[in-house]
Amino acid sequence: MKETKKGKEGLGKVRCLNCFERFEVAPRAEIATCPSCGWEWRISWPNPKLAKIRGPVWEAWEKLQTRGE
Amino acid sequence: MALNRKIAYIDLSTGEVETAPIPVMMRKLYLGGRGLDIYLLYNHLEPGVDPLGPENVLLVSAGLLAGTLASASARSHLAAKSPLTGFVGSTNMGGFFAPELRWAGFDHLVIKGKAESPVYLWVHDGEIEIEEASHLWGEDTFETQDLIRQEWGDPEVKVVCIGLAGERLVRFANVRTGLKNSGGRTGIGAVMGSKNLKAVAVRGTMDIEIEYPEEALKYNKEIIDKICSTKFAQIMQRWGTMFIYGATNSTGLIRCRNFQLNQLVGGNIECEHIDEYSIGTEGCFGCSIHCRHKYIIKDGPYAGVYAQGPEYTSQGAFGMEVGCNNFETILAGNYLVNKYGLDTLETGSMIAWAMELYEKGILTDKDTEGLKLEWGNDEAVLEMVERIAKRKGLGDILAEGPLRAIERIGEESRPYCIQVKGMSNLHSDERPTPSLALGIATASRGSDHLRSRPAIDLYHLPEALLKKIYGYPTPYDGPLSSDYTTYEGKPRQVQWHEMCYEAVDCLGICKFHTIFLSPNLLGFDEFSKLIYYNTGLEISPQEVWEIADRAYTLERLFNIREGLGREDDWLVDRYFDEPTPLGLEIARNKVLDREKFKQMIDEYYALHGWDEKGVPRPETLKRLGLDKEPSHML
Missing domain, CATH: 1.10.569.10 (Aldehyde Ferredoxin Oxidoreductase Protein, subunit A, domain 2)
Structure with a gap:
């Protein structure tokens, strides 16, 4: 992984699709909550060091959408 | 050398085959692949012909760097007048066909006329023969390839073919090679079917001599390291484009x-x-x-x-x-x-x-x-x-x-x-993304995401990085915005990606290795070096851009000759009238603004040197050396 000012880019970090803030995901976590905006995301791991947003937690979707309005 | 592959003219009506060298001058003007194909199409096709008639001209080609030491130099290109849109038909695919075509001694096949009964072309080590294919007619795209390989007893024969859809002239029939690769868009498969051409099979053992092999290998290693270090590549390696x-x-x-x-x-x-x-x-x-x-x-x-x-x-x-x-x-x-x-x-x-x-x-x-x-x-x-x-x-x-x-x-x-323009949109909704909407509205082959889509606009990249990317290799001092919902600077982004994708389509390099889905991949500097190390041609990044501009403008001229007007660079009303009902706040309740969209098109035309109707201005044609087309140099 490439070293950047923010540390090791991509190591378990994802960018929230709602607020665009990057946040760290616990290793092997399947669900993570953005600390900045509170949206919940399902997480997958293309490799053990790289996290990716898989999709929303659909059960929380309606509640979050309403809040977004 | 890498530049000594030939062009072949094949008349399926008469059975005549002629070959000719491709002058270096033409390489400097169009490189190869999609670039030279549009030149050939513009010069060999009469305006107004029926796309499914024998007068249509079919181009089958390899990119200039296909089969060389340039990374992912696998792309072949096919072109014709599209039976789907009536405008430029153009499709591009990976696999192994393009390198094999070059190893067989050819870069471009110009196929005219119509065979009396089903045939396929057999291209091998400098020779081209027209083979009977009635036994293949009706076979699917998998079987067709296998049967041809069995005929020649050679598992290394590479085939581009059509399936039932192409035979039945479905106007969006594709062309296929291997199990996966498809030249999907604009109905080139129907053009092949209309000519009774079931397939083009190639096998070659003619080496491509790399101009500077040590440097080319070393540089390719650098590029592979660069590509594989990106998050984009690591996710693609695991799940392919489905990750999007x-x-x-x-x-x-x-x-x-x-x-x-x-x-x-x-x-x-x-x-x-x-x-x-x-x-x-x-x-x-x-x-x-x-x-x-x-x-x-x-x-x-x-x-x-x-x-x-x-x-x-x-x-x-x-x-x-x-x-x-x-x-x-x-x-x-x-x-x-x-x-x-x-x-x-x-x-x-x-x-x-x-x-x-x-x-x-x-x-x-x-x-x-x-x-x-x-x-x-x-x-x-x-x-x-x-x-x-x-x-x-x-x-x-x-x-x-x-x-x-x-x-x-x-x-x-x-x-x-x-x-x-008569071609369906990708399954993406561009109402929240003016840049992506402008791309599909103006793309030369009809609605399409592979002609100009500034996909990295979705990444909210810092403006400083946007300026670095979009301010080179030609200068741009206008606005750029990290916000993908705005209209600012988006015409430049669309134009830049048009030139980038045109360039790699000329070279035969996969778009996934360029600044398409990652800002950290290849751009014009890398294209210039890859051309030099592999072919010896000295073409600066600015000249690569100019070549792409020339080819893209010629696609525009082709479309205008077939009746395209400004009204064709537009989206259906639902984009402007029906708000998006779902999604995150940034994408919800969005429509495109008609006035702002018109302004974007004006700006996009101006960046290209086209007038308010989308017609290239005389000075633009002169700058690109297109003022005397068709010039019939090939």
Whole structure:
């Protein structure tokens, strides 16, 4: 992984699709909550060091959408 | 040397074959692949001809760097007047065909006329023969390739062919090579079918001499390291383009139920599902990513089927657009369109349109012969693929493509058809993204995401980085915005990506190795060096841009000659009138603003040196050396 000012880019970090803030995901976590905006995301791991947003937690979707309005 | 491949002129009506060298001067003007193809098409095609008549001209080519030490230099290009749009027909695919064509001694095949009965071309080590193919007519795209390889007793023969759809002149029939690769867009498969040309088979053992092999190898290693260090590549290596769905569906940037929704809520068709079916991945020639899965369907009527893919486009075609939430339907749909030789994108879009017409009562059970074209009806969707390929019932109407199908179904169907220039839009919803919307509205081959899509606009990149990317290799001091919902600077982004994608289509390099889905991949500096190390041609980054500009402008001239006007660079009303109902706040309740969209088009034309009607200005033509076209130099 490439070293950047923010540390090791991509190591378990994802960018929230709602607020665009990057946040760290616990290793092997399947669900993570953005600390900045509170949206919940399902997480997958293309490799053990790289996290990716898989999709929303659909059960929380309606509640979050309403809040977004 | 890498520049000594030839051009061949093949007349299927007379059986005559002529070959000629390609002057270096023409390389400096158009490089190869898509660039030289548009030059040949513009010069050899009479305006106004029937795209499915013998007067149409079919180009089959390899990019300039195909088969060299340039990374992912696998791309072949096919061109003709499109039977779908009536404008430039152009399609591009990976695999192993393009390098093999070059090893067989050729870069461009110019195919004219029509054979009396089915034939295929056999291209091998400097020779071209026209072979009888009646025994192949009716075979699917997998069998056709296998049978030709068996005929020559050589598993290394590479084949581009059509399936049933091409034979039956489905206007969005594709061309296929290998198990996975498709030249999907603009109906080139129907052009092949109209010429009774079932396939082009190639086998070559003529080495391509690399100009500076040590430097080329070293530089390619640098490039592979660079590519493989990106997050984009690591995700692509695992799941292919299907990964895009995770972000786009989550945000609300996809077409669902034709164009009624912009999100498949509760969607369960993410790329991660392929892990349950995959038995590994494969790549194209010279590629370090290997983005396509080999998979076996486990259950249902397609149990046991082995295929490759699917791409993000098939997730849309057999998932979101048709309201299906079943990953196996995507796998089966992908298999069927590949077997029959159909453009997956157009097929899915046409079925989704028909489903909305069925929902609204414009199409009835009588029209569908009892097939319930209801959202999420997996069986009905797959049945419609069969009917389109075989031109059966409603399938025969849909096989005509958007504009002709509207004429047959009725004007009341028009507002629901999501197309530009007669070609359906990708399953993405561009209402929240003006840059992506401008790209599909203005793309030279009709609505398309592979001509100019500034996909990195979705990443909210810092403006400083945007200025670095979009301010080079030609200067740009205008605005740029990290916010993908704005209109500022988007015309420059679209223009820049047009030039980038045109350049790699001329070179035969895969777009996934360029600044398409990652800002950290190859750009004009790298293209220039790759050309030099592999061919010895000294072409600066600015000159690469100019070549791309020349080729793109010639595509514009071709379209104008076929009747294109400013009104064709436009989107259907739903983009401007129906707000997006779902998604994250940034994508919800969005429409495009007509006035701002018009201004973007004005700005886009100005950047190109085109007038307010979208016609290249005389000084632009002179600058690009196009003022005397057609020049008939090849």
